[in-house]
Amino acid sequence: MEGAIPKPSEKRVALVTGGNRGMGFEICRQLASSGLAVVLTARDERRGAEAAGRLRGLGLPDVVFHQLDIAEPASAARLVDFVRNKFGKLDVLVNNAGIMGVTMEVGDEAAVKEIMRSGKDQNEIAEWLKQRTTQNTQQGEECLKINYHGTKNVTEALLPLVQSSSDGRIVNVTSAFGLLRFFSGEELRQELSSIGTLTKQRLDELSALFVEDLRRGELGRRGWPADRVYAAYQASKALVCAYTRVLARENAGLRVNCVHPGYVETEMNCNTGNLTAAEGASVSVAVALAEQGGVTGAYFDRMEIASFV
Template sequence: MEGAVPKPSEKRVALVTGGNRGMGFEICRQLASSGLTVVLTARNETRGAEAVDRLRGLCLPDVVFHQLDITEPASAARLADFVRSKFGRLDVLINNAGIMGVTMEVGDEAAIKEMMVGKDQNEIAEWLKQRTTQNIEQAEECVRINYHGTKTVAEALLPLVQSSSDGRIVNVTSAFGLLRFFSGEELRQELSSICTLTKQRLDELSALFLEDYKSGKLEPRGWPTDRVYAAYQASKALVAAYTRILARENPALRVNCVHPGYVETEMNCNTGDLTAAEGARVSVAVAVADHGGVTGAYFDRTEIASFV
């Protein structure tokens, strides 16, 4: 019936962005295995639907798919309408979707595996870095997806999370986005001043970063100075700051961000030392923790850590 109020779901409802593969798929699997109803989202409809079929093949029937382009406000709004009409609320939102925004020239899978023999993670990371490049278009896309996309989805779904009796938001970030990688004290202090920092200022800083990237002024402003990874680092630092602002503005919710560790993903050519399942456990643990608990925190794997 048009205008009818949806019947509230008896099970807790979770939504995961970038859920069709890798760690996102594992997050969906583990949430569903824990008894939650899961909305798996992905930009590609075919891949998203196939991921849901794989989960249902694992005897996890309470998983549904909805298409989502996290960079498009209209797409996020359609997703919010879907969740509202089907469930009436959202208990858990995990913003997992993200990119490195780089090009890696590393050869085939066999060459990568051969390279990794006998090397530690630092040596592997350096090998990758030497074969990695980034242009301004990739830097812009990295910031647009990682920061603005996370913010777009969170803002669209926030009223539904607020409708939960125990709403949770978990934003996947990275230890690479910690403020220690910023070269300027003034910028570190501004991003640390959560009591006064605003979402509008974060948007301004994201635009300022790209201006400085284009003009070669990363170091004078105090941004991360490694041009290959600077956009990823800045975008993840902005996500961490946004997480803290969201927690401050919504004290009834539990809003945290997590670093899952160096996980095997397509972003690092599967050179991580943790499996997708191991990385996913961090987001899931924070999402399904006992009622109450910490908010506005950064988890480095299972431990609460400093944003600096």
């Protein structure tokens, strides 16, 4: 009947952003293998549909695709309508989509394989990659737009559906690069740590201040991360961590956490990680499927609860 309210799905329902490849694809596969219905989302419609088809081909029939550009409110609104009409609720939201916001020039695949076989440790490989990485102001702004504002945009849009679940979970994929130890400004560190008073509006303001300082070439003025190549990525992930904690404070009935999956082999780092996509994905999946009534507002470094500093 037109206008009827859809009956909530009897199965638990999960939605994963950036699910068409790498760790996002593995998160979808592992959640579906655990018995959840999964909405795989991706910006590229063809690649997203193909990824969902591959999962169904692996014997996971309850995987569907819906297009999503996390930075576009209209795209998120269409996704909300789809989930509401098809499932009536959302039990698990995994915000995995993100970008580094840099340009990496490492040569061909053979060059990467050579450095991986060189016997260098992970820190040395990371430094080798950094030396071949650049970022301009536009890329830095895009990094904040996608990683912080995009995550917040999708979460706020889907929040009522997660609240409709009897045990709603939100997992935000972040990075150890977003820890507050990388910020030189004590006032900035204190503000991002003051979760009792911090607001979403203030986080938006801080994002705008970072972009302003980035444009002026004055990141040290307020004490942002000093690494000019990765500063935008670090700031975006720190804001995601703070947003996670604010969201947990405001939604006591939900489990809202963020995870650092480790240095995972993905296209974002030219496949120089020391963990497979499956190993990285297992962290988000474990936090998403943890026993009811567990921790909220926490930061997981792999499977261990750790400090945001």
